[in-house]
Amino acid sequence: MSLDRTLAVGTLLVKGRLRGCGFTLGPRLALTANHLVRGSDGQPLDAASVSLELPGGTLAVERIETDLGLDVAVLYLADRASIWLPPGTAVQNARWQVITQPQPNDPQLDGRVTAIRRPFLNHKGYKTMAHQLLVDTEADDYEGYSGSPVESPSGVVVGVLVEQVRSRLRASAADPKRALPLLYATPIEEVIERFSLESAVDEAKALETTNVPAISCRMIGIPVAYGLDVFRNRVRERELISGYLIAPTTRLITIVGRRGIGKSALAAKVLDLAANGQWPHGADAPPIRGIVCLSTRTSGITVERIFMDCARILGGEEEERLHAVWRNQRSLGDRIHELFSALSPGRFIILLDNLEDKLGDEGQLDEELSTFFDIAFRARHAPCLLVTTQIPLALKPELLRFDIRINLVDGLPVGDAVELLRDLDRNGEAGIRYAPPKELARAAERVYGIPRALELVVGAMADDYLTLPTLQNLLEEFTERGDVLANLVQERYELLDAEARFVMDVLAVFGRPVPRRALEWTIGPLEPDLDVGRALGALARAHMVAVDRSTWSFALHPMDTDLTYGQLSPDGERGKRALNRRVADWYASEEVPEQQWRSTSDVTFHRYEFEHRVRAGDFDKAARVLGAFDEFLILQGSVSSAVSMHLLIDGRLEDPEARTMHYLGLGIARIRGGPFSEAADLLERAFESATATGDVQRQQRSLLQLGKAYRQQRDPEHAIGALTTAIEIARGADDLVHEAHSLLGLCLTHCYAGNAELASQVADELDALVARHPADDLLAGRAADARSIVCLVSQQWQQAIEAAELALVTYVRSGVPEAIGYVRNIEGIAHLAIGRLEEAIQSFQLGRHEGSMVETIEVEGLCLFNLTWAYWVAGWLPELVETAREAADLLEAWGGLDALAARALAEAAEAMAAGDQKAAADLLLRTAHGARGNAELCPPAWFEEEARRLSSAEADGS
Helix, strand or coil: CCCCHHHHEEEEEECCEEEEEEEEEECCEEEEEHHHHECCCCCECCHHHEEEEECCEEEEEEEEEEECCCCEEEEEECCCCCCCCCECCCCCCCEEEECCCCCCCCCCEEEEEEEEEEEEECCCCCEEEEEEEEECCCCCCCHHHCCCEEECCCCCEEEEEEEEEECCCCCCCCCCCCEEEEEEEEEHHHHHHHCCCHHHHHHHHHCCCCCCCCCCCEEECCCCCCCHHHCCCCHHHHHHHHHHHHCCCCCEEEEEECCCCCHHHHHHHHHHHHHCCCCCCCCCCCCEEEEEEEECCCCCCCHHHHHHHHHHHHCHHHHHHHHHHHHHCCCHHHHHHHHHHHHCCCEEEEEEECHHHHCCCCCCCCHHHHHHHHHHHHCCCCCEEEEEECCCCCCCHHHHHHEEEEEECCCCCHHHHHHHHHHHCCCCCCCCCCCCHHHHHHHHHHCCCCHHHHHHHHHHHHCCCCCHHHHHHHHHCCCCHHHHHHHHHHHHHHCCCHHHHHHHHHHHHHCCCEEHHHHHHHHCCCCCCCCHHHHHHHHHHCCCCEEECCCCEEECCHHHHHHHHHCCCCCCCCCHHHHHHHHHHHHHHCCCCHHHCCCHHHHHHHHHHHHHHHHCCCHHHHHHHHHHHHHHHHHCCCHHHHHHHHHHHCCCCCCHHHHHHHHHHHHHHHHHHCCHHHHHHHHHHHHHHHHHHCCHHHHHHHHHHHHHHHHHCCCHHHHHHHHHHHHHHHHHCCCHHHHHHHHHHHHHHHHHCCCHHHHHHHHHHHHHHHHHCCCCHHHHHHHHHHHHHHHHHCCCHHHHHHHHHHHHHHHHHHCCCCCHHHHHHHHHHHHHHCCCHHHHHHHHHHHHHHHHHCCCHHHHHHHHHHHHHHHHHHCCHHHHHHHHHHHHHHHHHHCCCHHHHHHHHHHHHHHHHCCCHHHHHHHHHHHHHHHCCCCCCCCHHHHHHHHHHHHHHHHHCC
């Protein structure tokens, strides 16, 4: 059943007033939360007062059945629904989503299923089984969402949302309990069984949904190819591609061919027809929901750009939600999964044009795109990727079956090439349209029917710079196809007048579509009298430049861009360096001010400026440009983008200030994304450079990050040295904020080293600072944070919990979220130590959530590692194995030594699930060894004790 599932979800009204949410499960069947259809006296409401408001209209309720234990109500509808949702089964650790919006500006919720059918005591005191859900967005009060369907990414309902967990902590006695990002949903299977809805659900599955509104196709991005109205031939290829596009199992179609062969035009033509519901293969096909066109020659091809353009195609609140996902998700893989989930209700196509620019010499993808393609192949629902490239993708052998390859070896047949030549000269001014067919056929044969070469023939003839016989003589002098095309373009370029040639040079330097004012700004000081508009008109008429009238932008054909740029001299007033500087200056003049930055798109021109500074060889200036926005990119979740830009200038800087900015920015990116070994070296250089230039602020930032890096590498001596220096500098500058932060880092370092006495002394210093500055919540949070881990390593479990709770309250009150995940982790370990299993699991889950919100992989890895042990103690084998693997994967990506313990624990969990107690015991001893030296992991003694128990049980044969 094909449907827009949002039409099956709505709000529950009681006497016309909003009470909560509900959804249809069949034509006469709806579900909601029980507590929504009860009055203040606890008694069920009259069905006549209840209605379900859906996007397509309001449905009256005829009868209501309720269950207090499940906290679910079944609404038997007086009106027939036209659309309903199918039930399904929840999967541990899988994504979930709630597409309901009780109020227009309310967010759509999503996250991970953290527990399946977990024992749960609801707000009425009934013990039941419920799915536990962790919300990815900021914690808020989600009371209005009660009764919503909880869906899997595939769109099936796995549960009914019934309750939200609230914190035991209060900022003050007068404040309400704070809402936590943990929700509970009654499993849909429980609902169907309890109310005997099996036959009704089966009936709903058998019915076809009617009156589903048509979904029009939306296209984002402009294909590089132009002149689709004169597109010729490729009939067989168009039919093949269109047939593959509509097949739901198709994940990748690759059009491969040499430069100028017409790959981009073929892809653009098929997509243009598909967007209008016209399929060259002649069969009926489901409508395409959306098409995203990306090219390395226009907007560029990165996972970030793909993600943002796909978000644009969805638009509205879904676009805003996906922007939040990009900023907040913990890993690139999670963001891609989330994107594919959002795109799942419908068929979407993503065109990646000229992908060869992103491939290595052997056709290998970069790391980001490799991750994107890998998930596209493995995900249950993913868009279809249409790729054009000169170099075939080098896929792993097991993935080759996903690649449907269309090879364009030959140019157009002679007849079609002749027709294209005539179409390109519609008014006959170039003398081509009415030329003898044999002469045109000879010209087509000489350029092998390559469409771009045919365009250049017409362009050359249009201004009488070449005659056809001259062209034939020229072409006959060359035997290698690459040289033929290259010399043809060069000949055409040389025959342009000086003004048009200079405009082409500048367009080649820009390398992407730009408005006329950009060209005028760049060219003006160099050629004040040059008429840019006239030159562009001449180039457009001669088919030497493409014009996008919707954006009033101009660009060279990609082949011309490469060839024109390649023949520019490196130096001189009109050389590559000088023109790149002018282009960089133009982008700088157009940049969005920092106070207006909201997403990565707001620093697009900063990135372009950086690119052209690098191409100009002005690496110091490029470093300063990058240093102004790299931390913003990192905080927005684009760590890999920041790293790739820093690598372009690495080893090329001379100015000390530029080097400091580079080392620090790349070091911070490595701290977040790993590996730590590189981070430490970079931050050491940043500190040395900042010291040499007297940059106290960057000294502080370098030392704080260095202390962390050394601590994670089990190098307490260097960590203590870095943090002690940071404290001294902070005190000398009367910088209370950085002094407190550095003291906390020093306390943690002593705890990692197992020296509780020294750690306690540092915590005392923080307490003394709090006594002198009692109104500083952030300072109080640092002090309580330090005290909590001191108590933890001293095995003062209850005191650790109390200090952690104080740290949480003060951190929240201060508005500084970065440390909350770490504190939750400490709290969880202490709860686990005294047998509070439920509290421990909740703390670790919340800590992992907080880590993802601030994109700190370390926090997520620590919390998942410790959550694994909590599941081990609880005996929850399915959750144990899955969580252990995820913890190991995260910490290995992070690059610290904790990965050794995490991988050993993951293997121990798998051995335990397989019933191999001996192997599990051995692996637990490895876990204990790897966990030594990190006070934020469960104590090694716990793993050793369990290893002894398993070994003893194995020996006893139990």
